[in-house]
Amino acid sequence: MRTDPPGPHHEWLDDEAGPVVRPYAVTGGRVQPASGKFDLMAFVVAGPPDEGPQPPQPEHRAIIAAAQRPVAVADLAADLDLPVGVVRVLLGDLLATGRISMYEPPASRQFPDDDILKAVVNGLRAL
Amino acid sequence: MDSGRSDRIPVALKILIAGGFGVGKTTLVGAVSEIRPLQTEEVLTDASVGTDDLSGVEGKQTTTVAMDFGRITINDDLQVYLFGTPGQDRFWFLWDELAYGALGAVVLADTRRLADCFPSVDYFERRGIPFVVGVNCFDGARRYSVEAVRSALDLDPDVPILLCDARSRQSGKEVLIALVEHVAQRQGDPVRTH
Numbered sequence: 001m002r003t004d005p006p007g008p009h010h011e012w013l014d015d016e017a018g019p020v021v022r023p024y025a026v027t028g029g030r031v032q033p034a035s036g037k038f039d040l041m042a043f044v045v046a047g048p049p050d051e052g053p054q055p056p057q058p059e060h061r062a063i064i065a066a067a068q069r070p071v072a073v074a075d076l077a078a079d080l081d082l083p084v085g086v087v088r089v090l091l092g093d094l095l096a097t098g099r100i101s102m103y104e105p106p107a108s109r110q111f112p113d114d115d116i117l118k119a120v121v122n123g124l125r126a127l
Numbered sequence: 128m129d130s131g132r133s134d135r136i137p138v139a140l141k142i143l144i145a146g147g148f149g150v151g152k153t154t155l156v157g158a159v160s161e162i163r164p165l166q167t168e169e170v171l172t173d174a175s176v177g178t179d180d181l182s183g184v185e186g187k188q189t190t191t192v193a194m195d196f197g198r199i200t201i202n203d204d205l206q207v208y209l210f211g212t213p214g215q216d217r218f219w220f221l222w223d224e225l226a227y228g229a230l231g232a233v234v235l236a237d238t239r240r241l242a243d244c245f246p247s248v249d250y251f252e253r254r255g256i257p258f259v260v261g262v263n264c265f266d267g268a269r270r271y272s273v274e275a276v277r278s279a280l281d282l283d284p285d286v287p288i289l290l291c292d293a294r295s296r297q298s299g300k301e302v303l304i305a306l307v308e309h310v311a312q313r314q315g316d317p318v319r320t321h
Contacts, residue, residue, distance in 0.1 A: 041208065041228060043136045069134045074165055074208060078196055083166040103136045105228050112230070116138060116205065117311040123201030124304050127159070127296070 038088040040074040041105040047098060055099060059090055067100055138205050142306065143225055144195070145212040145251070146235030147243025151263045151293035152211040153195045155235065159299040160197030160209055167192050167221065192218055194225075207303075212247070222250060231257035231306045235293065238262060238271050241279055248280055257310045261291040261302045285312075 046067040055061055062080055071079075077087045094100040106112075144152045156162050195211030210225050226232075232251050236244040244260070251258040262276055271279075273288045282288065287305045292298040 039227065040210070040224070041139045041141050043139070045134065045136075070136045072139055072206075072208070074196055074210075075198065078163040078165050081166075085167060105139060105141075111310060111314060112138065112140065114311060114314065116140075117307050117314075119205055120140065120201055120207060120307050121304050121311075123205065124199070124207075124300050124307070127199065127300055 042073050043070040043103045044100045045070045140207050140230045143232040145247035150235045150237045155293040156195045156197040156209045158296045160199045162197045165194045165196035234260045236262050259287040259306045263293045
């Protein structure tokens with residue numbers, strides 16, 4: 001079954017996301033998260049300011065303010081005290097309008113190399 | 128827009144903290160990291176998941192699930208994220224997303240209710256996700272040997288088992304270190320098919 005979401009298509013939301021309407025999310029509407037997309041470990045960074053129209057919702061602007069440096073989706077949701085599903089919808093809006101860039105984590109099953117694992121072990125020991 | 132921006136994207140590793148309800152997952156995450164609640168707002172689908180029709184979304188029940196979530200900053204370029212898996216069976220649907228791309232998992236066990244961790248062990252075994260078992264030694268609980276727990280859980284010999292105290296930062300660190308070292312040892316090993 002294939003149902004394209006309405007509006008501009010972007011690859012970060014799949015069929016499961018359902019229709020994405022901005023006020024619908026931030027006014028307490030519910031949305032089914034796009035499983036496996038907008039990963040909790042994906043990082044987002046706000047683009048240069050003053051490009052294009054200002055995003056409509058205060059939550060959008062809060063995300064941009066929080067993403068001046070790279071920030072993980074999970075951190076955003078926790079920092080803004082918003083459900084992950086809502087944050088994903090808002091991020092979708094910002095992506096569609098070019099206000100943020102998104103960096104997906106490496107694909108599943110691709111483990112980091114030994115140097116990284118050693119750094120983690122040493123870092124944990126030093127905590 | 129990559130040019131001119133000095134902020135690099137850190138490497139972020141995800142570790143799951145699993146185990147039965149009340150086994151000490153929240154305690155462990157809080158002991159080793161700055162813990163924060165993470166809300167996920169999930170649609171509870173009925174049995175007909177495979178035939179989902181988007182037009183029915185508005186009629187579905189949703190629920191807010193709070194997960195434990197912690198971050199350990201190793202350095203500016205390397206962060207470890209801990210996610211406590213929801214302990215109730217009806218939230219299994221969240222696990223696949225959490226497990227996606229995970230470095231590995233810690234399965235916490237309580238010897239008074241060892242069976243509570245069976246589903247977690249099964250889950251990670253079937254998906255080939257590296258895990259270690261941390262036996263949380265509660266006050267008053269009878270101590271069992273590591274080998275007795277291994278036998279009771281029917282674990283492969285290479286799966287590390289540690290006795291731990293989820294309240295202790297040092298103990299929690301040791302469990303996490305054991306997991307990362309276990310992952311490192313498995314590097315290059317073909318993923319076994321059970």
